[in-house]
Amino acid sequence: MNNSPPNSNKASAFDAHHPPSNELIEKCVHCGFCLPVCPTYVLWGQEMDSPRGRLYLMKLAADGAVEMNSNWVSHFDSCLGCMACMPACPSGVDYGKLIEATRAQIERNTPRSSAEKFHRRFILENFTRPDRLRRMRLPLLIYQKTGLQAAVRGLGLLNLLPKKLQAMEALLPKLRRREAVAEFTPAAGTKRRRVGLLLGCVQREFFSQVNAATVRVLTAEGCEVVAPRAQSCCGALPVHAGEEAAAVEFAKKTIDTFEQAYVDTVVTNAAGCGSNVKEYGHLLRDDPAYVARARKFAAKCKDISEVLAELQPRATRHPLKLRVAFHDSCHLQNAQGVRAQPRALLTGIPGLELAEIPEAPICCGSAGIFNLVQPDTAKTLGDRKADLIAPLNADVVATGNPGCILQMQSALTRHGQKMPVLHFIQLLDASLRGKSIDSLRR
Numbered sequence: 001m002n003n004s005p006p007n008s009n010k011a012s013a014f015d016a017h018h019p020p021s022n023e024l025i026e027k028c029v030h031c032g033f034c035l036p037v038c039p040t041y042v043l044w045g046q047e048m049d050s051p052r053g054r055l056y057l058m059k060l061a062a063d064g065a066v067e068m069n070s071n072w073v074s075h076f077d078s079c080l081g082c083m084a085c086m087p088a089c090p091s092g093v094d095y096g097k098l099i100e101a102t103r104a105q106i107e108r109n110t111p112r113s114s115a116e117k118f119h120r121r122f123i124l125e126n127f128t129r130p131d132r133l134r135r136m137r138l139p140l141l142i143y144q145k146t147g148l149q150a151a152v153r154g155l156g157l158l159n160l161l162p163k164k165l166q167a168m169e170a171l172l173p174k175l176r177r178r179e180a181v182a183e184f185t186p187a188a189g190t191k192r193r194r195v196g197l198l199l200g201c202v203q204r205e206f207f208s209q210v211n212a213a214t215v216r217v218l219t220a221e222g223c224e225v226v227a228p229r230a231q232s233c234c235g236a237l238p239v240h241a242g243e244e245a246a247a248v249e250f251a252k253k254t255i256d257t258f259e260q261a262y263v264d265t266v267v268t269n270a271a272g273c274g275s276n277v278k279e280y281g282h283l284l285r286d287d288p289a290y291v292a293r294a295r296k297f298a299a300k301c302k303d304i305s306e307v308l309a310e311l312q313p314r315a316t317r318h319p320l321k322l323r324v325a326f327h328d329s330c331h332l333q334n335a336q337g338v339r340a341q342p343r344a345l346l347t348g349i350p351g352l353e354l355a356e357i358p359e360a361p362i363c364c365g366s367a368g369i370f371n372l373v374q375p376d377t378a379k380t381l382g383d384r385k386a387d388l389i390a391p392l393n394a395d396v397v398a399t400g401n402p403g404c405i406l407q408m409q410s411a412l413t414r415h416g417q418k419m420p421v422l423h424f425i426q427l428l429d430a431s432l433r434g435k436s437i438d439s440l441r442r
């Protein structure tokens with residue numbers, strides 16, 4: 001491939017609102033170190049579905065040498081936004097900012113079919129609204145508890161549905177009793193910090209047990225926890241989907257809400273949300289009323305594993321005799337650079353043995369809304385992960401993002417593996433409370 005983009009006098013294919021930065025694109029020296037960690041390059045071996053190829057396509061569009069036609073767009077739609085290419089890059093190419101800008105350009109300037117538009121709208125208008133997700137709980141509980149789900153799956157009726165709906169159904173978590181989190185929970189013993197908890201949208205309604213476990217662990221370690229009721233979606237899904245205007249509004253609301261809580265730290269326990277709120281300074285860079293506040297807010301945001309790594313452990317850890325396969329969420333390991341802290345948290349539990357899953361940089365296929373909009377590729381990546389987990393003889397898989405939990409549980413179930421996929425904070429919570437792993441399945 002000729003890696004020198006042609007010079008063209010034509011107008012850029014991008015509009016003038018935050019086009020992908022030429023300066024960032026040109027940091028790429030075409031070395032190819034990012035290729036072996038890019039899931040789509042690993043699967044298909046095609047240059048244009050690698051980080052280097054996608055940067056080249058951005059450059060061609062910026063120079064006006066290509067249009068944003070459907071073929072060009074397909075190479076960005078197939079990008080998971082997993083950011084595995086970033087830690088692998090010796091030149092420090094900030095691919096995260098580039099793909100975010102490219103996605104926003106695509107959504108503003110290229111057409112999508114009516115069916116695709118409807119599907120994306122459905123995801124964004126429901127998965128960013130905890131009230132709507134809560135209303136889905138009852139019909140979903142009926143579907144699961146009456147045996148209807150088992151019957152529908154057993155009879156193969158799902159095959160009659162469009163592929164994207166099949167993918168959504170396959171990802172449904174097993175719904176459990178909703179555990180409410182109080183707006184204020186005092187610290188146990190002497191207070192060490194006042195922290196805010198970002199509840200997430202899917203996490204709040206479908207993984208409320210993770211938020212409840214997070215609060216119990218934080219309070220046991222001397223933090224008082226504020227979980228503002230008024231908090232909205234943080235805007236992570238709109239950012240991943242290229243819906244910049246919606247993401248900006250959610251970010252402003254989140255800042256407004258947490259400023260009223262007067263906390264030292266804002267704790268995140270969903271890696272996709274965590275990586276998004278840490279980038280608020282960039283997202284709100286044009287808004288004079290918010291940019292400084294956004295930077296201050298972002299500096300306070302930390303993953304739960306980072307917060308616990310900063311606090312000297314105070315609560316007693318009871319043994320958990322478990323072999324745990326640890327899965328690095330992309331938005332934790334690549335976007336936030338958090339790898340050591342969740343491992344330290346888990347290995348601090350007596351009796352717990354950690355098993356590393358090979359190919360850690362390769363995404364499981366979850367990646368924001370990727371498994372809902374690109375189900376075939378996501379399934380292939382999920383299957384690959386399940387195959388790598390099988391020989392580890394683990395009792396449980398632990399990770400730090402609800403999207404990964406859904407994706408991996410679905411892949412393991414498909415492969416006949418019965419082990420649960422849990423958030424790592426649930427394991428620490430079980431250890432602090434002296435509970436067995438079985439208590440987490442109920």
Ligand code: SF4
Nearest residue numbers: 038079080082083085
């Ligand atoms: S974000 Fe992930 S899928 Fe996209 S180019 Fe980078 S490594 Fe490949």
Ligand code: SF4
Nearest residue numbers: 028029031032034089
């Ligand atoms: S590793 Fe970085 S510099 Fe090398 S090809 Fe990939 S993006 Fe370009």
